[in-house]
Amino acid sequence: MTQLSKQVLIIDATPMFREFLTEKLSEENIAVETARGHRDAVIKMTNNLPDLIVLDIADSIDDMQDFLEKKASNPNTVRIPMIISGPNIEKERAAALGRYGVAKYFTKPIKFDLFFESIGRILRAAFTMDITPCVLEIHLNKNIIFIEIAQGLNREKIALLKYKLSELMDKNRLDAPKVIVMLTDLSLSFVDGANLELLFDNILTDKRIDRKNVKVLSLDDFTREFISGHTEYFGVEVVTNLNTVLNSLVETGSETSVQDIISDQILSSTSSADDGSVEMRFYSDTGTADGEFDGSEEPEGKLDDDASGKPLSVAIVDDDAVVRQLLSLAFKTINAECEVFTSGTEFLQAAKTRKFSLIVLDIFMPGISGFDILKNLQQFGIKSPIIVYSQSAQRDLILQSLSLGAKTYIVKPQKPDFIIQKALEILNGKI
CATH class of the missing domain: 3.40.50.2300 (Response regulator)
Structure with missing residues (x-):
């Protein structure tokens, strides 16, 4: 007889967080149910009695106080463990949530690896995690998205990239963004082909990103040959210097220097791409836990x-x-x-x-x-x-x-x- 999977109820999560979390949990044969608002959450919690509740708070935890009280007053639901992600709150307030069965409170933006480590402990499930060292950053200036990748290709971060890009485009109302993928730190070989394919598949998943608007800055022969020989990436151009990228994507006057473009278009970001539910930088990168300074704060x-x-x-x-x-x-x-x-x-x-x-x-x-x-x-x-x-x-x-x-x-x-x-x-x- 097939063993029944665990079940997780996700409440009020942003689309990016909800979809990414659902995909990752489904890979581990964990059933997912979603709910919007405290009434819907109470009904699904009471009917399904999930093994874990993940509650995503947008503004204030007071907005879900009624749900928490109903959970605590019901003998069938009081012991269901919860993980909450939300805004920064006092440590005393976070500790007081224990009476509602809250096992962990993550301050946004949460670190993905710590988050799933907590889920794994509660569900007694071992999540498959790629621990390849990787720095993956997203910057936005006007309608240009800069994706910087260094050290290596981490499949977890690449999987998350797809959702971060969609969230960024939705937030900034980008219909046809231009994308610069900066891979100058990477030297790859055929063993990296699957991860490189995953990277560009996830970048091009959103139909708002046109292949002809994607430029790859790389000095690596394998990367250039891989992209130019892949039929799915026809139109994506690999270049070897920043000047070529900027000339092809940034409209400039004849007297504008490359350094002016760097200053005006790249360094002066018009929007932070790190806002959202989940960090692109993980605990394993920085050694700082949720709520601590990790480089993404001002x-x-x-x-x-x-x-x-x-x-x-x-x-x-x-x-x-x-x-x-x-x-x-x-x-x-x-x-x-x-x-x-x-x-x-x-x-x-x-x-x-x-x-x-x-x-x-x-x-x-x-x-x-x-x-x-x-x-x-x-x-x-x-x-x-x-x-x-x-x-x-x-x-x-x-x-x-x-x-x-x-x-x-x-x-x-x-x-x-x-x-x-x-x-x-x-x-x-x-x-």
Whole structure:
């Protein structure tokens, strides 16, 4: 006899959250029922007696207080465990929800892996999870969607991408968005073919995204050959430099430079693509649980002036022009003065005569490497705190950077707000 599957009742979830959650639970042979509003929720909860209730709160938990009271007063439903996702609330308020059978309260946007870990514990079910390291970020400027992927291709994040894109287009009323997929950090082979196919299938699922409006920025031969030889992706173009992408998608005047486009069109995002029910960044990426700062929040506070009353100064050492401008703009928003350096030699010459409040340093640069710079700074007796911001996630390189005096190591790419928050923590003595 076939064992009956577990059942989950999802209440008041956003379309993106509801569809994604239903797909993931169905893959694990878990039945799903959905309800809208507290009356519908009470009826389905009482009739079905699910094994778990997932309640998604849009504005205030007070809106569902009547449902919670009815659940607690019914002897058949009082013991049904619940997971709630909602706005930030006081810890005391979250703890008080235990009387209604709430096992976990997730502050939005929730981290997908932590969320399913909680579901698995309650249902005694082991969810299949891809743990491939992967940074996947979505940015929106006007009608251009930027999708950045680094480190690897994670199937869980790729599956979530489909719903995040639809949610983003719905929210911003985009009928024919242009899409730039940035894969410059990835070097792939035939073993990655299935994941690469899943990525582009999910990007092109929504009919509002036309293939001719999708550009892929990649230096990888396999990626270019895979896309150009795939009949389903006819019209998708792979290019090798940012200038080509911008010229094909962004309308500019003849006197507009690439750096102006980067500043106006890419760095100055007109809408946050990270709003919504679920994070694209997981707990396994950051090590911070729900409700804690994880890089997607706005940094609080600003950098104070030093003892002399002068603004704090930041040295940005990176051979990548885009990174230099991105970080410069970010630090200027918190009243810091930035000085950029395109090489280690140039920076070390300046460091002999100038004192910096903070140094943001890339490891891989032509000529003098970041490791050599760190060694020289030690020899010079320079005590300025250092953030290493580099593309490698290799453990030995991270440990070497920290052993040479870096305060922290951040893997590219990250949002500017995340870098700023780390700078605040370092300068305020938290790291």
